[in-house]
Amino acid sequence: MDSSASKLADLVERYYALLYRYACRLTGCEADAEDLTQHAFLTAQAKWHQLQDESKAKSWLFTIARNAYLKELRGTCRIVTAELDEFSGPAPDSGRFDFDSEQLQTVLNSLPEEFRTPLILFYFEEFSYRDIAEQMDVPVGTVMSRLARAKAYLRQRLTAPAAATIAHRLPAATLSGAGSRAAAPMRAP
Amino acid sequence: MNCQTARQTLELVRPHDADAPASDEAERHVHDCLDCQTAVRTQRELDEKIGGIFRDVTVPADLKERLLAGIASAQPAAIDESSGSQVCVVAEDRVPARIVAPVRVSRRLWLNKYVLRISAGVAASLVGGFCLWLAVRPAPPTLTLDEVTTQVLDTAPTAMPRFTSFRRGTELKLPATMDVSPLGGAALQAGDLDAAVYVFKMSNRAGPPIEGRLIVIPAAALIDPPTAVSFLAGPTSYKATYCTTAWTEGKLVYICCTTGGETVLQRLKRLSV
Numbered sequence: 044m045d046s047s048a049s050k051l052a053d054l055v056e057r058y059y060a061l062l063y064r065y066a067c068r069l070t071g072c073e074a075d076a077e078d079l080t081q082h083a084f085l086t087a088q089a090k091w092h093q094l095q096d097e098s099k100a101k102s103w104l105f106t107i108a109r110n111a112y113l114k115e116l117r118g119t120c121r122i123v124t125a126e127l128d129e130f131s132g133p134a135p136d137s138g139r140f141d142f143d144s145e146q147l148q149t150v151l152n153s154l155p156e157e158f159r160t161p162l163i164l165f166y167f168e169e170f171s172y173r174d175i176a177e178q179m180d181v182p183v184g185t186v187m188s189r190l191a192r193a194k195a196y197l198r199q200r201l202t203a204p205a206a207a208t209i210a211h212r213l214p215a216a217t218l219s220g221a222g223s224r225a226a227a228p229m230r231a232p
Numbered sequence: 233m234n235c236q237t238a239r240q241t242l243e244l245v246r247p248h249d250a251d252a253p254a255s256d257e258a259e260r261h262v263h264d265c266l267d268c269q270t271a272v273r274t275q276r277e278l279d280e281k282i283g284g285i286f287r288d289v290t291v292p293a294d295l296k297e298r299l300l301a302g303i304a305s306a307q308p309a310a311i312d313e314s315s316g317s318q319v320c321v322v323a324e325d326r327v328p329a330r331i332v333a334p335v336r337v338s339r340r341l342w343l344n345k346y347v348l349r350i351s352a353g354v355a356a357s358l359v360g361g362f363c364l365w366l367a368v369r370p371a372p373p374t375l376t377l378d379e380v381t382t383q384v385l386d387t388a389p390t391a392m393p394r395f396t397s398f399r400r401g402t403e404l405k406l407p408a409t410m411d412v413s414p415l416g417g418a419a420l421q422a423g424d425l426d427a428a429v430y431v432f433k434m435s436n437r438a439g440p441p442i443e444g445r446l447i448v449i450p451a452a453a454l455i456d457p458p459t460a461v462s463f464l465a466g467p468t469s470y471k472a473t474y475c476t477t478a479w480t481e482g483k484l485v486y487i488c489c490t491t492g493g494e495t496v497l498q499r500l501k502r503l504s505v
C-alpha cells in the first residue's frame with residue numbers, strides 16, 4: 044500500500060462515522076448519506092494530490108461531500124424550502140422540548156442548504172467557524188449570521204406547539220412557509 | 233446591549249473559537265436581566281438536546297469495511313473537469329458486488345457521466361461505423377450502360393488482362409438466355425471497369441468474320457441497368473460499328489455487341505431460342 048493509500052485508509056478510519064452522520068443530516072436519508080460518504084472518499088482518493096495541507100484533510104473531506112451534495116445529489120431527498128421566515132419568535136420554554144429525531148430532521152430538511160450546513164456543523168462541534176466558512180466559501184460573519192437565523196428558525200419550529208405539529212405531520216417538501224408570518228423571507232446573504 | 237442582541241451573541245459563543253463573538257458585554261447584560269437568564273438557560277438546554285440528537289446517528293456496522301473495499305477497488309482517474317465537480321470515476325467492474333449494490337451514489341453520479349460517455353461512445357461508434365461503411369461499401373454506380381459499352385468497345389482485347397473476379401464480389405456467370413457456344417476463351421478484364429468481357433468470333437459466309445463481345449457487369453455498377461431480362465427481349469441499339477443488346481439476369485447485366493449489323497444479332501438470338 045503506497046503512502047497516499049495508507050493515508051486515505053487512515054482518513055476513512057478516523058472520519059467515516061462523522062462524515063456519514065453529517066451526510067445523514069444533510070441529505071435527510073440514510074441511503075443518500077451512504078452514497079455521499081462513499082462518494083466523498085472516492086473523490087478524495089482521486090484528488091488526493093490536491094490536498095495541500097494534510098492537517099486540513101477533515102475539512103477537505105467535508106467540503107468534498109458538500110460539493111457533491113450540491114452538484115449531484117441536491118433534490119434527490121425530498122428537500123428543500125425556498126424561503127424561510129425571519130426569526131422574531133418568543134423565548135423557548137424548556138417544558139416544550141418534546142421533539143424527537145424525526146421531527147428535528149423534518150424541520151432541518153425544511154431549511155435551505157446554506158442554513159442547514161452551518162447548523163449541522165455547529166452542533167457537531169467538530170469545526171471552528173473559520174473551518175465552516177472555508178467549507179462553505181463564505182466569510183466567517185456570514186456563517187454566524189446564517190447560524191443565528193437557522194437556530195432561531197429551529198427554535199421557533201421546535202418549541203411552538205402548533206408549528207412543531209405541522210412540521211411533524213406534513214412532508215418536508217410542503218414545509219415551505221408552514222407557520223410563516225408576513226415577515227421578510229429568510230435568504231442567504 | 234438589548235436582550236435580543238445579548239441572547240444572539242451568547243448563542244454563538246463557542247469556547248476556544250477565536251472567531252466567536254466576544255461575550256463580555258452580553259454576559260454582563262444577562263447577569264442583570266432575569267428574562268435573558270431564563271432564555272439563555274433554555275437555549276442552552278435546547279442546544280444540548282439538538283446537538284445530542286444531531287450526533288446520534290447510527291452508522292451502519294459494515295460501512296467502514298465497504299468504504300475501504302470500495303477505495304481499494306477504485307481506479308482513481310477520470311475526474312470530471314468539464315463540470316468542475318469533484319467526481320471520481322470508479323471502474324465499475326472492479327468494484328466488488330457488495331460495494332456496487334448499496335452504494336447508489338456512484339450509480340447516480342456515474343449515471344450522468346455514463347450517459348454522456350455512452351452517448352459519446354455511441355456517436356463515436358456511429359461515426360466509426362459510417363467511416364467503415366464508407367470504406368467497405370460497394371461503390372455507388374457511376375457509369376451508364378452506354379458508357380460501359382463504349383469503353384469496352386474502345387479497348388482492344390489484346391490490352392485486356394485475364395479477368396479474375398468482380399470487385400463487388402458478384403459471381404461471374406454466363407447468361408442463361410443466350411447461346412454461349414460461340415464464346416471461346418476465358419473472360420478478360422475490361423480495363424478499369426468492374427466488368428468482364430468475352431471476345432468471340434463467328435464465321436460469316438457473306439463477308440468477314442463477325443466479331444462479338446459479351447460484356448458482363450454487376451447490375452449494381454450501373455446507373456441504368458437494362459429492364460429486359462433475357463437476351464431475346466433485349467432491345468437493339470447501335471454503338472459505332474457494333475449492334476448491341478443488353479439485358480439483366482439476376483445480379484448481372486449482359487451486353488452483347490456484334491459487328492455485321494442487326495441481322496447478326498438476330499441470328500444469335502435465333503440460336504438462343
Ligand SMILES: [Zn+2]
Pocket residue numbers: 234235236238261262265266267268
Ligand atoms: Zn435581557
